[in-house]
Structures are given as structure tokens and as C-alpha cells.
Amino acid sequence: MIGNLKNSLSANPGIASVLEPKLKASEAEKTALYSELASFVGDDARVAELREQIEKAEGSLEKLEIQAKEYADLNNLQVARASTKARLALLQADFDSTKLLEADDRLRLVYSGAQFGELNGTLVQSLPNEMPLVRDRRFYTLGMETLLAYYGLDDKHVHVSEDMKNLQVIGRDGVKLIDAPLKDGQFVEVNWFSKWTEPVPEKVNLKKALDFFNEQSFDEYVELVPQILRAALSRVKGLQLPENDSDLPSVLPQLKQKVNEGNVVAANQFMQALAGEIPVKKAPDYEKLHDLYHAISLNFMPPELTAAYNPMCSIYEVHYLDNALFRAEEMLRELRAKSKVIETRLISIRKLLKNLPENHPKAAEFREAIRKGEVIDKQNLAKESIVLEKINDLKATDLFDQFENAIVFVGPEEKTLQDLAPTPFDVKPVPKVSVHGNIVKTLTSGLYLKRFPLWVDHAATLAFCLLLAYFAVYSGAHSHLVQGLSVVLQLIYVVVTFYVFAQSHYVLPVAVPSLAGLSTTFLGVVVTLVLEQKAKGRLKGMFGSYVSQDLVDQMIDSGEEPSLGGEETKITAYFSDVQAFSSFSELLSPTGLVDLMNEYLTAMTNILQEERGTLDKYIGDAIVAMYGAPIPMDDHAYQSVRTALLMQVRQSELREKWASEGDKWPDIVRKMQTRIGCNTGTATVGNMGALDRFNYTMMGDMVNLAARCESGAKAYGAYIMITEETKDASIATKDDIAYRYLDKIVVKGRTQPVAMYEPTGFMADLGQETQDCLDCFQQGIDKYLLQDWDGAMEMFEKAKELEPNKPGITPGVKDNPSMMLIERCMAMKWNPPGDDWDGVFVMTSK
Template structure:
């Protein structure tokens, strides 16, 4: 096995081991935990039921209630009136208070009653008026009301000065203790154990039928409520949550049975049983909240509307009600999977609905072990298989694995089981990315080796394309629109006579290297060198939508490179050289062409021949660069504006009947007067008005006496004035020589 293959397998194994260790708890990863939470939240939102149970309503102390009835806390008499209205006028079945009354209400009249009796004889024998707490207690005693309170845990910062508990707790839960399979001692279970509590005044708690806590010490590290404990252990006694206390009251307050088993020298709590209603829990007696929808899914009525009697009785009659608040100022808003801002009272409503419908999802104790085994098998399969697969097959299998894993997980979800999802998805993604990267690296190394060999025989700029697309080596080639360039050095034969043969190779490299560099820098492909001549094309092997523009820019760069080379030649005592360049755009046959013994990546066709003919005409017209009308039309309007052009001639080249319009690429933009003279002279010439054309060209020569093109057309105008062309003359000049 190659070193690269060993590296690929080793890296894959390390990724699998890392995920296995994280899932088993050896090195927990906050990132993976966060991904699991996100995947859980996504599943929750994707599978929300259509509606919440109608038998549960929320009586909301909302902003409207605070505006109408005053800021919280309200007078206890007003709370008593609200409770009495709910039961007497709206006939609710049960009321849970997501509130706590831990302090006595201040009653100034009752406090000053003794002094008033001394001052007013009429009050001497009268009893003091009843306080709000006593009135609220009497009201609560008349109805099935479950109070609320909360536990607290000591922070390390205030451990030295712990705060005392306030109020009194309700009676604890009664544990069912069968003679066979007795439950474990509470001290053997990892239950939540608070340090203190803030509960209701004794007079209120003793009047109620029960009470439950509404705090949640199991909020996840990202601050989102996903699970809530059903019970907490305070001083070796179990106390229920507010929804559980309400549910237990509906059942007639049956004892609770702990479902726990002993394994691995420790007790494992798996659930709680209340009168035959079983709730699966985690080891700390917490359940996953059965969400029914975003905030407002449960029927919600305003407390102010209840007191004013404006609520439809059908919304409350026979229902189970929870009194709580959604007003932001009362600090009972939570972050949940279904809403970033969610009233705490609706969390209790969701839990109570889940109890009534037995609608709890559960993460079983075997989930970790099953996930570890699944990750191990999946990792082994991918580690063995993926190094042998091409990229398409690898991606296809990975996509199938992702879909299969997600589908299996969703099936378990609908069966009530919450199994880890993100770890399996992450394993597939990481191993896919790793193996793709390794396969790419190995293939790149192989391509580099092939490139080093092919580079000895074919132009280097084609090697990567040939290696990546071996099917491109088709001898028949392909027809594409390309731009071809031919260049030839003027007077090179006489130049070479002045250079010693031993130095000629150096001079050729000195000439052709900057020319080749100019072509490559503008994305051109060198076709071949023909002595001092160069043939190149644009648009292949790699597609180039701007091939005409890049070819023209390459031609300009070649002329500039020749200027620098001529300076070097002069310093060496050699004469300067001139170069003619012809550029043409059209359909050409491009591909690997040749024989079984030797091939070359080249272009063929009539348009290639025309490009060669255009280059030859640069000598006739005395222009460094000539481009065809087809090349000009292939440029965008913006590109043509950047390019200083002037019309040269409409010609027929030898061996071709169709005429072609030629343009000169100028080294600099002419002034407006010169541009006008040249353009107007050409237009007059094409129209056969040789006298007018002659005047324009004379004007151009007055500005630039050495303008070879203006000289040529001046002489041609003189000729046509002496020997007029035929009546059907089309303005095309036919060249009989190449």
C-alpha cells in the first residue's frame, strides 16, 4: 500500500476515533453538542402538531392587564377576585398558579387598628378588617387551586452567606414502596437537589390543594429550554413540578413509583409512574418538553378581560387553566426551540398537555451505546471503501448515507425516541471531505507526474488540459469559434546574416521569449514556432468568452515586447527588428491532430489560412497589427471604445472569394482632426469619390508625413482618378499574392 493511501486511512481512523470518544463522553465537544441541539430543534419544528389540546388555557397577565389594572403585584383581593371569577363565572375545572406569594401584603389599616380603636370608641369592640392574604386564602380554599413556588441553588459566591428559605413547602410526594423490587434510596440517584426555596405564605399554601415548583435547573448551556425536571429532591423528599402537581391532583394524588434499575454499580432512573401513567425521564428525572407550537398556540385570555367579563365562556368552561404572565417586565420569558421569546407559563401548559396525552419523547439510556456502535460500523465501512472510489461514486454513496441516517433517525423520532443525529451526519461529511481531499491530492500527484512526462512532447500550456481530459485527444478535433494570431519578423534573414551562428540561438530565445510571455499573459496558446514566426490561438483548450479581446491585447503586448527587445539588440550592436501581426476570428477545427507517431494540438480551417493571409498584408499596408472585421465584431462595445482602430481596406486575399474588412490597431489614439481625416477619407474612397478621398488623405499626410497607409491610399486615389474602376466596383481590393 502506498504512503498516500496509508495517510488517507490513518486520517480517516483518527476522525472516527475522535467522534467515538466524543460520543462516549471521553472528550466532550461543545461544537458537536451545539450541532446536536440544533438538529433537535430542527426536528421539533419540523414535526409540530397541528394544534394544542383545547382543554388547557392560559390566563395571561399581559401588558394590557397591567395597563388596565396596575403594575404587578396586584392587591391580593384583586387576585382573589380573579380566581373566584374564573371558577364561579367561567366554570374552569382546575387552576395552576405560575406565581408565588412569598411575602405578606402590607395592610396599613390593619396595622393601625389598635390605635384607631383607642381613638374611636365606636370601634372598641370590632375586629380588625381582614387582610388581603386572609381573603386570598379563603378564596383558594374554596376551589381546586395548585400554587407555585421555586427552588434555588447556592452559588459559590454566596455560599458563605446562604439565604434562608421563605414560606412553606407543600407535602412531598408519596413514594410507592412495593415489597418486591423496592426503589433505590433517593440518595443513590443523581436527582436535582436544591439548597433552599421561595414558597408561598403558610396561610395561602395550607389553603391550596397542592403546589409545584416552576424553576428549571436543567436549561441547556445555550440558554434554551428543552427539558424540565418533573421532581426535585429537597432534604431527601420528592417535590413535583407545577404541571405534575396539577396532573397528580386530576388523578386523585396517587403515589409515585420510581422506575430504576441497578447496573454498573449505580442506579439508573428511567422514568416515573403516577397511577399507571408512565413518564420516561433522564437520570435527573427531567423530561423533554412536548412542544405544540410557537407562543400563542394554546388558547390565551387576558386576565383583565376575565375580570371585565368580556371573555367568551366557551373558551374557559370546563378547562384547565394556568395563570401566568407574558409581560416582558415580569421576567418570565424563555428561549425555546420553537420561539426565541416564549412565556414560561406556556412551557407548563405544554408539559401538562404532554401528560394528559402521554406525548413525551425520550432519549433512551442505550442511545449512547447504539450511536457509538453505529458510528464505528459506518466509519469502518467508509474508511475501507472510500479510498477505492472515484469522486462521483464517493459523493453519491455519501448522499445516500446521509439520507438513510436522517430517515432512520426521523423514524425513531416518530416512535418517540430521540437519538443523536448530528454525530452521524458530521461523520459522513468529515470523512467525505477527507477522502475527497486525499483522492484529489493523489490524483494531482499522478497528474503532475504525467505532466512532467507529457511536457517533453507537447506544449506545456496544454498538459493540464490533456491530463484532466484525455478524451480531448481526438484526432478529428472539434469545431469552435476561436481567434488565431500569426506574427512574422520583417527582414530577419538579413538580420541573421549579421549574427554569428553560435549566437543565433541566443538571439532567437531573446526574441521569442518575451513574445511568448506576452501571449501567455493574455491567455493565448502557442501553436507553433516557424523560425522567427509565431502562430497562436485563443479560446482553446480552455474556453474563453473574450478570446478576441485577449488576442488583440496579446498582439499589442507583443509589439511592446519587441520595443524592449530592440533596445537590447541596439546595445549589442544589432539592428532593430519589425514585426507584422495578423489576427482573425472565426470557426476553426481544433484538437490533437497528427498521426499514430506524432500529434500536435493545433487549429485548421479556412479561417486559419485567412489569419495567415492577414499577417502577410501587414507588409503591404505598412501596419504593425491588422485585425479582421470578424475580430472587431467579436469585441464588446466597451472593448472597442478602449481600442484605437482605423479602417484599412476591404480585400480579397489569394485563394478566397469572400472579401474581408481589415482594421489597423494603432499604438496610440489619434487626435480628433487626424481621426476625422482618416475616417472620412476611407468613407469617400469606399463611395468612389476619389477626389474627396485624396483631399482627406493629403490632410492626414500633412499631419503625419510618414503614414504608410495614407501614402498608399493617396497613390491609389491618383491611380483610380487616372484609371477609373469599373461601374460595378464594390470597393474591394484583390490581392493576387500571399
């Protein structure tokens, strides 16, 4: 007790001046009483009297100790009040309460006024608070200055080359520590090594939880809690986590850094809210969730602090751990102080007990006091062991070890401080302190940005643009693929530039070549479009008058133009001619004839072009066309036959129209009929004529045969006659047209016989009478070829009555195939061809 009182008095001189005389008197009195007590061991009455006086003396000492404590508390309050007034004065410091002083060649801003107490005349606690008056050294950027401080060097160890292209830092032992290339004689380009930080899942969810809580979206807020707890607990080494989220609170007591009871209660309440046992609105608030997470985080290293490139942690995490460590160490000091007090008291009691006889009444009381003191001391020692273990566990997190022998930058993350900016790796603004960190990394790693000479960049850009221009205007084979390659090439270039940078830190230009390439490609596309429009105009001028617009567009899209001089290709030739056209010329005026032919040829040409035919020429009333050129067609034979049938249908409609127009047209116009001939084979097709005046046309034996088909149809009373080649090729494409065999003939000017057929219509449009006609006609042909003339004539007579075109009924019709074959059979009967006859009829006229 006296020792504690003396310690209090020595720490408080003001109190000592008041209480120290009393303390000395009481202490002297107590000592005298103990001496007197020892001299009267045998006299119990005197001993009892002396003990009573000792107890009074000890009571006086206890009162003195209470007074000393009260005086100490009062003194502490006065000191705290003075300190608070001084801090308040610091916060209220303004221009009038500060002043500038020159000292040691520096200009300093200091506090000025009695209200600052001991801080009067010291530097203000805001930066900047001083600056040198004499510039006796070079100052570099913060990152460079930090490195110089780290190496223990000054600016004299920094050397810049005479050409201002290199900066070197030489150590005290002459070793070159830094060798950096300079740009513009003063800058070092900062290399960037990584993003500011990788997101930590539980911290991301903590921010989301705060947003949900503020928005009062309590369901979403509570649902995030298990994710946060599981992610945090999974970072604790050696901790086995339960599969069910509801059991997560059960592992909290297993943590080395114990969470308090409030944290465990909060965790259980979160799980109850998640299970619906309590309303989600009754779940703990965000502050308790935040406190629970940080209590768990004391058991593991902050994940950002172990990052490969930017190890970091928040000041809050450092403070949280430091505060926990401080509280544990403060508790340890208190326990040790109590143990020391107990030990002091035990020593005093043992001394008293030593001076008493064994059978003294107070001896038992002293021994009991010693026993209780030893029990309390053991309890304190056990508590000390627990607290010491906690301290060791806190230090075992190695948090503070991460800062040993390291350069640490401290910077704000708060947006309101406006010290944030995006980086090459971060779209969202991050603390600008990262710039200084990357300066240090660049200088210490030696991974500097490298660039090629400017002329290399210009040459590469020019070559890149020329290559893209070539791809853009290329019009040869697979032009679309080649032109598309220009876009692919630009993407490849961008990828290559990033790859080269990542591997070698060479900075290749990206924007200029890419934009120049895009511009060049655009110009190339424009040039290509202009050339295509010219080509389209040329093809339209060449083919537009006799080829459909769709076919012209197809020719342009294919990029294939017919070659001058012609080329051999398989086509179907088409010829048509108006029956007895010379009579029209006699009966119609020139103007009327032109009007009639314009209307007729327009209708026929429209069908021709709709069926993808190519108009060769008009020869008066005749139409010459081809199918399969200049654009190849697989179905050219079918399209020619289809065109012939559609033209006959359209002509029937025109006859009805002309008949309805009364006396405008003579009777012959109402009876107009057209004969059509087609043949399929190989012909020469191309631009033919003079060098400066030519026409796209066809030539060849198969063309002449097609013309003979048209003229020869008259001999059979048919209005469409095609060769067997055309019929077979048409059926191979589509079998929806009915044909009948007419004859095998040798046309004038040829020696080889050709089988001739008449398309009679689309199968879907044939009536029963026409089908019966075709059956009878085919039976007549079979008998005709067997030289059964009477049987053939009988079948042709039946077919004649069923023919679709009947003289006197069908306008303009004078005969039909059945009638013509009847006459043939009669002639053959009177003049038989002989037993070796092969069914070939030789025509003597065109």
C-alpha cells in the same frame, strides 16, 4: 375538673400513686357537701356554710390538678430525656455497640447495650441491616423486584425461556404480564422515554436568585422576584393576576391557603425595593423569598408531579404540605378538646342550676356562666369550621392522591451523594433512580429496543460505504454537487436512524456506518486528489509550455479536456512575424541570434499568456497562437487585438533597451518591427499528429486567412491587420480600441473578399495628431471607393504627414498605409477599374 384530673392520673401511673388517695378524699367530701346542701335548701345560713365548704373543696381539687400537671410535666421531661439519650446512643452506635445475630435464616445487625433502652436488640437504623443466610430464590434488579411486589408475585412467577432469550412474568391467573427479550441471557435493554424533567421557570429563577443573593448582586436578585411570584401565582386556579408586578402582593390574601402576614410583608418589601422606594440591599433575604414561594405553592399541585413521563416532586414539597396539614389537624384536635372541656363544665353547671330554686342568688351567676360558655363554644365551633375548610383545601390539592396505586421511587438529588449520571436525554447528570423508573416503564409498556441481525448491520454498512465512495470519486458532470451529496447523505442517514428509532424502537447503528462513511469519503477524496494531480500533471505536460498557468488551472477546474482528433469551435487565430528576419540571420552570429530571439519571444509569450492566449507553436521568429481554446472564451477576439497592441508597445520598449546596449547589437536589431494578423471564425482545434506524437493545434480556412492577414499587412505598410469579423467581435466585447478601414481584398488562394482593418491603439492613449490622421485617412478611403482618385490622394497626403509610423523617424518603418494608398490611387488613376468596381482589391501574392 375532676374528669381532667382523672385522665392525667390514668396517663401517668407514677403520679396516680401519689395523688389518687387525695383525689378520692376530696371527691368524697365534695359529694357529701352537695348532698347536705340539697337537704338544707330552706336554711340559708346552713346553705351558705355548706357553699363555703364546697368552695374550699374545689380549691383543694384545683391545687391537686396543678400538682398533677407539674408531676405530668416532670414525667414528660424524664421520658423526653430518656428518649434523647436513646437517640444519642443510636447516633453514637459503633462496632462495639452493635452485634450480628442469626434469626429466621437471616443475618441481622442489631443494637447491643443498655444505653439503647427499648431499642436494645432491634435492627440498626441504617441500611443494609440484614441479609438472608439461605438463597432460596432468585433476586432481580430493583425495578423488577418492585414490579413483582406491585403485582403481589414472587420469583416463582418469573420464567426464563430455555434458549435464554426471553423473560416472562405470569400472573396468578395465568395471564402473561411481562414478555421481555433478554440480551446475553440475563439483561433487558432499558428503553428511555424522556428527559429527567422539564425545567420549571419559577424554580429555575429561584436558583438564579439564590446565586445572585450569595454573590450580593442585589439588583439582579430583586428583578427576578416578580417573575417568580407571577409564575407561581399563575398556577393557582381561578386567581386573576394584576397587570402590574407591583400589585402582585395584593392577591396573596385571596389564596385559599392563606399566607402569613410575614409573607405579605416580604412580598411588599420586594416590590418597594424594585420600585426604588427602599435600597435593594434592604430587600428580604433569600430564605424569606423561598418561604414565600412555598407558601404560595400550597395552593397548587407541584408542576413536576403532572409530567407525562416522569411525575415527581421533592420530599421537601411533600413534607411542606404534610407539615401544614399536620398543623391544621393538630389545631382542629385542640379546638375540639377545648369544646369538650367546655361542654363538660356546662353539664356540671346545668346540674347545679337544676338543683337550685329560681330565686337563688347563685342561679343568676350560673346562668351567666352557662351563657359565656355557650358563646365560647360557638366561637370554637366557628374556628373548627375554618380549620376544617383549610384541611379540606390542603387535601384538595390531590398531592397525596397522586401516590395512590402507584410505584414510587425515592432517590437523592444531592451531588455529594454521587448518585447522579447523564442519560440519553440529559447532558447534565440526573438522579440514577431514573434508571429504575425506566426499567419499570420498559417492562410495563412492552416498548423494548429492537435490533436487526448483525449481518444486516454489516451489509448496510458496506453498501453505505460503497455508495459514499462512489460519490467521493465521481468526476462526471456536476461532480462537485455529487461529491457534496455524500455529506448530505450521511446527515440524512443519521436523521433517518433517529426517526426509525422514535417510530418503531428499532436501533440502527449510527457510529459505525457514519465513521466508516467518513473514512470512505476521506479515502475517496484522497483518491480523487491523486487522480486530479495526475490529470493536472498530464495537462501541464500537454499545455504548460504554450498555455498560461491560470489557463491550465482553469482547464483542470472545468474538468474538460480537449478530445483527441479535434473539435470545431469558434476561436481567433493569431500570427506574428518579425519584419525582414532573414537579414537578422545574416548579421547575427548563431548564438547572438538565439539570445535575441529568446529575449524577444519570452517578452511576447508572456503577454500572450497574460491575455489568456494559447501558444500553438514557434516557427523561427514567428508566433502562432489562438484565443478561445482549449478553454472557451467569450472575449477571444478582443483579447487577440489587445495582445497585438501590447506586443507592439513591448517591442518599442525592447528596441530602446537594445539601443541602450551599444555595440552589442547591430543597427537592424534597434529597428526590429513585427507584423501581426488576426482572424475570427470556426476552426478545428485539438490534438493532431501521430498516435504516439501529437501537438495541440488549429486547422481550417480561417487559420489560413489569419496568416494572410499577417503577410498581407506588408502591402499596406501596417504592422497589425485584422479581419472585419475580428473587429466586430472585439467591439461587441469592449469598444476601447481605435480601428481604421484599410481595404477589401481577396487574398491569394481565396475567392471571397474580406474587409481588413488596422487597430491603431487604445482610444485612451491616442494623441490629437493620430486622431486627425485617422479622420483624413477615412475621408481618403471614402473618395477612393468613389473612384475620386485625386481627392483621395489629397486626403492620403494629409494623413501621411500625421501617421504614427513615419519613414526615417520610426525605427524600421519604410512606408505606412497612407503612402501605400497613394500609390494605389495613382495606379487606379492610370488604369481605372471600371464603373462596376465594388472596391475589392485582388492580391496576387501572399
